[in-house]
Amino acid sequence: MSLMTRPDILRYTAFTTDPAGGNPAGVVLDAAALDDAAMLATAAGIGYSETAFVTVADRAARRFRLRYFSPLAEVAFCGHATVATAVALAERIGPGPLLFDTPVGEIAVDTAQDASAEPEGSVTATLTSVPTRSRPASDTEVSASLAALHWSPGDLDPALPPHVAFGGNEHLVLAVATRERLAALDYDFDALAEVMRRHGWTTLQLVWREAAELFHARDPFPIGGVVEDPATGAAAAALGGYLRALGALPPAGAFTIRQGQDLGRPSLLRVEASTTDPRVRVSGQAVAIAGVRASTGEGDV
Structure with missing residues (x-):
């Protein structure tokens, strides 16, 4: 360069x-x-x-x-x-x-x-x-992912079955039964990256439903060289489409995702979906990070 x-x-x-x-x-x-x-x-x-x-x-x-x-x-x-x-x-x-x-x-x-x-x-x-879509995940997809996560089928919430959901990228959605299981995430980086490459997933959308209008999420991103995303807008859109497909949207179609708390980088994503529009709206703010010089990989800019 x-x-x-x-x-x-x-x-x-x-x-x-x-x-x-x-x-x-x-x-x-x-x-x-x-x-x-x-x-x-x-x-x-x-x-x-x-x-x-x-x-x-x-x-x-x-x-x-x-x-x-x-x-x-x-x-x-x-x-x-x-x-x-x-x-x-x-x-x-x-x-x-x-x-x-x-x-x-x-x-x-x-x-x-x-x-x-x-x-x-x-x-x-x-x-x-873009228009979202969602389909049930196969037993093979789920079992390989659970093994890489060091989770068992009993860790999952039976009311929210595993799906592969799309909101611009594909994400495996796994809902856990407890906040403690989500907080204790400690996965095999290389094994999960291999599963994700095999199936073409961008992240795993790991969620716990605290209430109909409030979810907690964690998103491993090993195929991007990153252990975890503190906030994932594309996965939030996919989650909206997933809930629509299950008939599990809140009555008003709007819900909040809290993400990043377990990383010390709390994030808030607001999601709006409807039963008549395949698209999903995701809202949030952003702020400049001051006092940081970026690198191109060939020296400071």
Whole structure:
């Protein structure tokens, strides 16, 4: 990567207003000059679970092309990096609707400034996913995943059966019966990565349902070179589609996901789904991480 192509890298953490919480993402708002190798090297140098790259920008039309890279590979869609990018753009060109062209299709994002939010004037971004889908997981998929997690079938919640759900990426959804089981997550990194590569899953969406409108989640991400995501917007969208498929949505269709507490990076994701629209809306805030210099993998930027 030459000096001419070194990008200006922003760092935001999504689904929080606390720089010490949420899920950090790299954001490159002008990546037009970067090729695939340069984007991968930049994402690897940053070291976050994903970095979003704006490769085409039409600020007048508020339309942008996004690509996403983990430290190891390109990812088709990433919810938390989408929210981070939307907030970064809204802070620069003003709040309002945005349209992102992504590898999985068009993603509309509404951004709004909330004078009552803390900190005052924080921007909230609400993405609308591509159409979701969900299917029962096979016995083979479940047994291999449980073995890598060091879990047993008795750890699962029988009211929420295992599914493979899609909200831009595919995720295996496993619901546990207790918060204690979720908190004690200690899995075999290499074994789970192999299961996920075999089936094409991006994360596992491990959840505990505290109430109809409140879930706790943990998302291992070994195939991206990251032990766990503190907040996962794409998996949140997939969970909305999963609950719709089961007929288990709350009456109003809205619920909250708390994620990241067990990592010391608490995150809050708000999800809205309906029985008439296959898409799901996921909302959250994001905040810049100050005082951090990013690396492209070839030296500081």
